[in-house]
Amino acid sequence: MNDLLTYLRHVFVDQFDVWIALGFVAQLMFTGRFVVQWLASERARRSVVPVAFWIFSLAGGTLLLVYAIQRRDPVFILGQAAGLFIYTRNLVLIWGERKRALAEIGLPAS
Secondary structure, eight states: OHHHHHHHHIIIIITOOHHHHHHHHHHHHHHHHHHHHHHHHHHHTSOOOOHHHHHHHHHHHHHHHHHHHHHTOHHHHHHHHHHHHHHHHHHHHHHHHHHHHHHHTTOOOO
16 A cells, blocks of 8 residues: 555656646646537537537647646657647538638638
8 A cells, every 4th residue: 555655746746847737737628628519519509519629629739738748758749649630620621611601601710
């Protein structure tokens, strides 16, 4: 039991620094996207992926990529970098769709 407590103290207390804090903030943002998606789906009574999901994904993924680069973790770096492409592409598709919808009704896209 003492070994476990020593391990937990090292992991969560002794090595705590600004990078660990950034990692926790990033992970919190990344987790927040699931909460946003879940609440939107519950309100709509169907599966919904709101724009906020992709914004949280992009923000959390960017911070996690910075964290992974600082930690020099190649698996984490490649995983987050690939995700950023997907999140950005989804936002571009959404904004393009909105722009076309506004153009159809004669409103300027701003």
